[in-house]
Amino acid sequence: MNVRKTLALTSAVFVLAAGITACSQDSGDGSDGGDVTMTLWHNSTTGDGKKFWDDTIKAFEDANPGVKIKAQVVQNEDMDGKLQTALNAGDAPDIFMSRGGGKLADVVKAGQVMDLTDLISPEVKSALGDGALSALSVDGKVYGMPQSILPGGIYYSEDLFKEAGVTETPTDMASLNDAVSKLKAAGTSPVALGAKDAWPAAHWYYFFALRECSKDAIDQAAESRSFDDDCFLKAGQDLQDFAETEPFNDGYLTTSAQQGAGSSAGLIANHQAAMELMGAWDPGVIKDLTPTKEPLADLRWFPFPAVEGGKGDPSAMMGGVDGNSCWVKAPKECADFLNFYMQKEYQEKYAEAFVTLPASKEAQGVVTDPALQDVLAAYNDAAYVSVWLDTLFGQNVGNALNVGVVDMLAGSGSPEAIVKAVNDAAAKG
16 A cells, blocks of 8 residues: 555544443453453444454454454444444443544544554554544554545446446546446446435545545645635536536435345345446345345446546545544553454454455455455556545534535535535634
8 A cells, every 4th residue: 555645634534333231340450360341332233243353352252362352343324423422421442433523533632542552563564554544543542443445437337327327437537427327328326325424425525525625635635624616616516516416316315325125235246337436335235135145246336437627636545444443542452452353363354244445455465356456456557545535634524524415415415505504614613
């Protein structure tokens, strides 16, 4: 992984994966040789993902007698709110999912997360490289252990494209709009969107901003957590124009992203829609929603199209790094567990269970899914990779951004209102 891809701006950090149950009273010190019990929250509710965590925890416990980990599953859309409540109450899980960017920076500032800089093994540091670690760093110190790299782009059904006469993947908005028209003419819903959860709708805004804005403009926005460049207004106008072509599935404003066959991922899994803009966790989610619970055979991927006149590099990507952090009051065994699951064996198992891209370079050879191979190739060639904007700006500003995008799509907002919502939230601190 190239060091230049910091996957974040200065304070970038991500956390998409999983968690633990808030039971700080159960955590032991470990320094006196007594038994230690830790809690871990994750968001893998069923299937191979849940089994991965169960099996990995058991393997760690077998290798470390006297250490126990209690896992608690928290629904993905509930994770951020529940975790913040637990952190603020001083009763947080020992091991928790960390989303990075401004969200992680806020937790660091509050003194709620453990500094892992000197606790990561040399072997793990070598396997990850500086790029992945910087994604979970704040001010040069590491506060999270990456598990997977999750750049975004558009997943699509190769079969539905062929049936509609779409012979090449779109590279600019003109060709994307052409594909939308052909899919609609063929009776296929062009784009699946789970706007009920807000962030999937906001992803469309993020990527238009990535194409409209220069890296300097995005860097400055990360610093100020506000939209001062006109490119952010143009991004909203781009999304508004695209939405007016009616590319999204019927009822997209009340469609969830990942929960059940009727979700946006479920529409892709069952060939009821042709495309979805999502991060690199999408193939795994789609797999669990197919009738056979097997990977979707015709699932492919292409980068978000270029925007005419945009100042962003067309090869730039946006995404995150799934990882976990340790609560500041967690026992030292928390860092031991993070080092443990980063071994090549468990990184490969993680990639296979979640059908995703492992953060460890040593384990990336296990990736055989065609869509993910395309994602990895584009990632390795990207001029730079930025963090999801809501993650970058922190919870308060990020939520205002996401809500502003949904309001615009629902007809009660505008591109100008998105910019105002972000700047008003930033002004409140």
